[in-house]
Amino acid sequence: MAEQKRPHNPNDSSFNLDEDGADGGDKDTTLDRIKTGAFERNVALTRMGVGAGAKIASHTMRNFFRRGESKDEANRNFYRAQAKELADELGRLKGSVMKAGQMLSLYGQYFLPEEAVEVLASLQDNTPAVSWAFVEPQLIDALGEKTVSKLEINRKPIAAASLGQAHLGTIKATGEQVVVKIQYPGVASAIDTDIRTLSRLISATRLAPKALDLSGVFNELRAMLERECDYVQEKAFTETFGERLLGDERFIVPKVYPEFCAKRVLTTRYEPGFSVSSKQVQALSQSRRNALAKSFAELFVTEFFDWQLVQTDPHFGNYRIRIDPQGEHDQIVTLDFGATRTFDSSFVESYGQIVRGSLQFNRKEIAQAVIEIGLMNPDTPPSVLEGFGDLTELIVEPFRKPFDSNVPDRLYTPGGAYRFGDTDLPARVGQTAALKMMSKHFKIPPQEIIFLHRRIGGVLVTLKTLRAELKLHELLKPHLGLN
Template sequence: MGLLSSKAASLFVAPENRAAFQAQALQREAERFVQQLGELKGAYVKIGQMLALYGEHLLPRPVTDALHTLEANTPPLAWDTVATQLGAGLEGLRIEPQPLAAASLSQVHRASAPRVRRPLCVKIQYPGIADTIEDDFRNVMQMLSLAQWVKSGRQLQDLTKELHTHLMSEVDYARELRVAGKFSRLLKSDARYCVPAYYPKWSSDRVLTMEYLSGVEVTDPAVQGLSQARRNRLAKHMLALFFHEVFDWGLMQTDPNFGNYKIMIDPEGENDRIALLDFGAVQVLDNRFCKALRTTITSAHRRDRQGTIDGLIALRCLRADDSPAVKQSFVSFCEFILEPFSQTADEWPKHAVSDEGNYLWRQSKLLTRAGKRGSDGMLVKGFVVPPPEFMLIVRKLTGVFTFVSTLDARMRCSELLQPYLD
């Protein structure tokens, strides 16, 4: 109602001041909308966070900016409340009432069990979340429509479907257990990564029990204080994991939140590892999508314009009858985002090259420059918003590149892409 009142009030504003008045009104209403989501908590917060990630091309910029301010961590619920979710079948499991962490849909507690030497933790879903999530999702989308922040059409339908699928996956603990098992098997012999052991006998549709892995986030001073060589290795581990996910496995963790990964620092300094902690947001990528993505990436790396266009058409980012300007805009963006994987430093901006000829991830400001280029591309006449799957990849890459930049990596990366070029 506030936005509608503001629109009506703008009719009484001088024409030369109307645009500024409406922009200020939109900013106020966006902040009010996000405040309401935060107060409602639970699934509403998660839905808002997902809209911030996937709605950037369909929602007004002030709305997505405001949605990005939603806190990932929320105050934990009292133990007596979350304990109602435990049910039967957890005999022998001792759970500490004080939570380790709390998020929008669940909270995590330390635990232990007889004859289990490993420390454990238990992820407990909040009461009622799974039962109300459909209504909560519908309510948020209706709010967006009433505010006239989204327009009906194929793109909105695709976004709604994508968000709904991801949201339901987040509360499907049986699925998360299966996906975690797949990752565990895929990485069993890879010393660069660690997947916690899960315990199905102490898990249910509302509870997940797993091994507790000690470690710190990438932003921790202990990680930031590692030698350049060790930070470079960790950065390559994260980049290699991305290529494995999208090219080799067709399984991708779509939530690049730093909290979903821990750095397990090796006291001997030989093998620092990345622990993968959350599998609720993992999406299965079909073969068609993976093949098209591979074609797009490898062609863009080779500067093969037609191959890149063919890949983008297969990804449904382009149409065969799109204008040359639209096609060139997408091709240029794909080539640009692969800048760190160039085989020679000649293709890098001067500020991104070290004296030793390595790529400076933090100083490169790659994501800032890519965001500007992407915004400019949207202004090209005939531009069509890419499908949610492609935006998912862009978001994933943003998270991976941010992780690498946070490590202040200084290295060449072309060899990571080379196996897929061959």
């Protein structure tokens, strides 16, 4: 296939990022292939498990002679080293086992050491690309040589991730610039084996408490991976978001080209833009950054409360900023809908009750909704429910009315907007959670909560990155019946 030069666009500071956001276009290292066979993947991880067992025995013996802070520090270093070794091996294997490791970091905050969560979460930042010779057969097998011949494709990927990589291309007949997302061969068929192996490996490395049953977590990981490997479903979600945002000029959803799509291949229009954290976006005026931030927040609220359909992967690579040269209509390019989830009306209603109860300091409403949603049981002690109320009432701080006495004065502008750039809310939430939520009655949240909070956290990080100053209370009023 012919090499195609990347088109110049003055509004394009970087390539569109795919899946996990790792930019494969600038990687120095390229893998010739990935281990796709169950046997060779098992051998690699089993070898690591054996080595982990020996290190655990050695660490336990050395720690026997340590005391106090010295022992705690040794434990932290040990967990960090074990997790780093696990992450390195998952990164080399790529595929579903690496994606499962990333997803595990979301669940892991509830049962893994903090050091392990940090390392697993970093998996998305180091993903080498795979050679064109390895992925081209997958593309031809999916679309057929005749269809593939209608495209000019650059053999160097513009983005590489755990499940696949993306290549820039051109439709020969029209000259349209496209991004061809190709899933790595064997990824989907390896999911069951990878999940079982990762489960055993987490146990072997002693990263999770020995008595904790994680079968439910790994079952959920398996189901999520199967969804993310289904590009037909992702194509449908991309088209759905495109239709629903068609009349909203604030957003751009890439056009899908069905002729060049299949279960393991997805082709969409190339939509350039700047990263939210880029110097170009950071240099925008306060009013323009506020407008972008408000659009981000409104999109999430609309997805959850109105559509009950949420793109749950908030990585910066999935959202690009199209800067208007005239300075009036900056736009948000939304990418990658593989992690889109639907939510039941009952879940949305119960979650809304938690938010409403937290804003109105109604502990009874919070407790009722927490039990309904599956975070706690009916026999949960009142003290634990009270602790959860303390936490949620703090989390909704940016959504309170202007000049609320429960919000530090320094976080309001003279006009009553919340200063996201100056907030230390994440640190205060973490401290409160550590004090209030250490209880056997608090369960690992259901996957709906995990992935919803993933997106909410992403929205808040985006608003902080934009240094936004917003009044968000009005945004929730029509959905929660607030005054």
